Amino acid sequence: MLQGHRERHRTSRIGWLRAAVLGANDGIVSISSLIVGVAAANGSHGNVLIAGAAGLVAGAMSMATGEYVSVHSQADIERAELEVERKELKANEEAEHNELAAIYVRRGLDPELARQVAVQLMAHDALDAHARDELGIVEAFSARPLQAALASAASFTVGASLPIAAAAWSSSASLVPCVAGASLLFLALLGGLAAWFGGADVWTGAMRVTFWGALAMVLTAGAGGLFGLVA
Template identity: 65%
Template sequence: MNAVHRERHFTERIGWLRAAVLGANDGIVSTAALVVGVAAASPERSAVLVAGLAGLVAGAMSMAAGEYVSVSSQADTEQADLARERGELRDAPEHELEELRGIYVQRGLDPELALRVAEQLTARDALGAHARDELGISEVHSARPVQAALASAGTFAVGAAVPLAIAALVPAERIIVIVSAVSLVSLAGLGALAAGAGGAGRLRGAWRVTFWGALALALTAGIGRLFGTTV
């Protein structure tokens, strides 16, 4: 007997990939922009490093809290929908069976086949069938707040460490140029990696991340230069 072959799809990565990419991208962009902005206003390395480190810690915690609250809200909504569906299955099973049959008819099955499919799926796992086919809730796409929070915070810290480490190692007068260059290269690599992991075009993924990163760096450098010369 042949073993069952289970295909793995890119959509299975959506839960952690979105949070991880968002965290790493935000870590690089926000910390690099903060470092560049402070360096443009003040040449003192200590001020740059303190600002960058504070940005890393605050940003990681903010990302974790934001992702946890956001995804928890999604999870609460999913659970509320499932609870309501569970009650409807208990109180009106015939109506729910017809509702499921109608969904399959709309998807292209003839009414008789749709009824047989609905009956078999209902007999096996009625709530699972309605969650998947009526509500669009599946195990792959279900909300996982803790996973999203940890992925965002961890990848934010890793991303933020890149410009912060560069600022600590390079000559103070070269911080703006080198941090900007390394951060943009890192963003391009991150965009390409994330696009590839999600099955999309790497070049497009690299370009869109790099563009917004460059814009953020340019704006903060300009603000830092402006206030550094007027204060």
């Protein structure tokens, strides 16, 4: 029996890493922008902190709800597709053998070898073979709604707490530059860390997230200043 070493691939991190990075990034960008916008509208230091805290709670719940619904919809689709495949296997197993063999031929196997591979894989676990090679459903990418929701809410809370802490520790006069500067630093670190985890270029990841965060704060500050003049 052939045995090989078990390799650890970054693809196994995709589910939780995506939710965690998205949540933390959204927490930093949205709450820092909210704080800067309220401050630009001449809000008091207390009002800024209240707005930040309210935004944290609302944002965390929004992230959790949105992620849960989205990923649960994906899970429902996967279950429905697997049920269809299960019925097809029961109704016409020979046709399913041919279908799987044709997939392997398109990938480069000799027709006879493709047939043998299809027969052996289906003898081991027919539904798993079709789920993986026909439907593209694999364990590393399968939908986990609750895990995604909790990861998003938790990471959003952590991310949102950073600009709130910067606002709490700064004076009214230095609030905007302190929150903006700290938030951009946090975003750069987050983008670089996410890129490192994913095996991508750290500098590119950091600059990409920082740019969009800075743009969000500039636009929100402009909107806050405009409404501050009107109010």
